[in-house]
Amino acid sequence: MKTVDVIIPAYKPGEKFIRQQRMLQNQTYPVNRVIIVNTEAEFLDRDILKDYANVYVRDITAAEFDHGATRNLGVSLSTADYFLLMTDDAVPKDEKLVENLVRMMEGDDLKQVPSGKDGGSYGDATASDKVEKNCKIAAVYGRQLATEESSVDEKYSRNFNYPDRSFVKTIDDLPRLGIKTFFESNVCCLYRRDVFDELNGFPNHTIFNEDMIYCSKMLKAGYASAYCAEAEVLHAHNYNGIQQLHRNFDLGVSQADNPEVFGGIKSEGEGIRLVKGNALSLLKKGRIFSTIRLIWISACKYIGYRLGKNYKKLSRKTIMKLTMNKHYWD
Missing domain, CATH: 1.10.287 (Helix Hairpins)
Structure with missing residues (x-):
């Protein structure tokens, strides 16, 4: 059985973080370690983690935070075969999140499938789209679900970007999918550690989109990216x-x-x-x-x-x- 660590950059984590930690301890596929890279020590209440023996916290300052480097730091603290990157406000919907992600990563069936009832943002797959994908899957990202706090328009966009059927993408999909080929949100994404090291991880200085930048490198290197609709997290923002x-x-x-x-x-x-x-x-x-x-x-x-x-x-x-x-x- 492959080992899995969960790596979470955190900043002023709240109630969702508490629920997230509880759910990670109850996964059907065992989580080896939970590594939290926390920005500013004063903003994390250690008491909420005291009952979890497999949780490790590394504190950094706000000046040290970087979307790429902070995640690379978390990965460097892990020795697991796979690591699951999450944000501190993404809550597993059930106990099978990790199990479903690993199953997709290790699955033998790499055929493209239609992405949803209405095709979502990936369009309806045609017969020619359902070709065998011979590339090894190097990352699997999960489905983000809207919550009660989500606005009506956010609920629509969640379904648009995260349809109800799984699929696999390779660099060959670029002419059809365009920018969505590189979409691979690390709000909830499982990575192969050996491939991550081979490709030198995320850029160490980036303002945003470290996950898409890495996905681009990954696909261009001949690997595949998978979306697992059965691996679900509750994740909502209501930005003005x-x-x-x-x-x-x-x-x-x-x-x-x-x-x-x-x-x-x-x-x-x-x-x-x-x-x-x-x-x-x-x-x-x-x-x-x-x-x-x-x-x-x-x-x-x-x-x-x-x-x-x-x-x-x-x-x-x-x-x-x-x-x-x-x-x-x-």
Whole structure:
């Protein structure tokens, strides 16, 4: 049996983190160690972890945090065959999260399957899509489910990005899927440690999208990425428009800084398709206010993204007002 460690970057973890830790201790597939890379020691209550003998905490400062380097640090503290990266607010829906991820990683059937009832953001698979995938799966990401706190539009986007059927992606899917080929969210993602080391892990200095950057390297090296719809976590954010602007500014910066990954691949079309589908769904339900909110949120996302893509034309003062990750610019 392959060993699995769970690695969690944490910052001011709350009630969801407590539930997450409880669920990780009750998995049907045993978790070897839970490694928490915690930003600022004062913000983590150690008492909530005292009953868990397999939990290890490494504290770092806010100035040391980096989306790539912090996760690489966590991986360096693990000796497991596989490691599961999670965020501190992603709660396993049931006790079979790890089991389902490992099953997908080690499965022999690597055939492409339709991604959902309506195809989700991956489109309906045709007969030609259902070809044998001969690449070894090197990472498996799970399905993120909306929660009661999710807005109506977020519930739609969760279903759009995380459909109800599993599939496998290789670099051959790039012409069909575009930017979604590299989508592999490490809110909940299981990785092969040997492949991760072979590819030198995440970039050590990145503002965002470390998971997509790594997935790009992985697929280009001849490995496959899998999505496991049966591995489910509860994960919700209810960002307002200004928060989305800041978040998408950093997303745009990451794309501008990594042209070898994102250059020549348009990502706006995917967002437009999501907004159109979401708006139509809301209007059919008579949710006028929610539709207006969606338009506002979407506009903020787009403005932030375009500003981020063109950040080199902006003053440092403007950049510091727009970014979420101020230490990145130190």
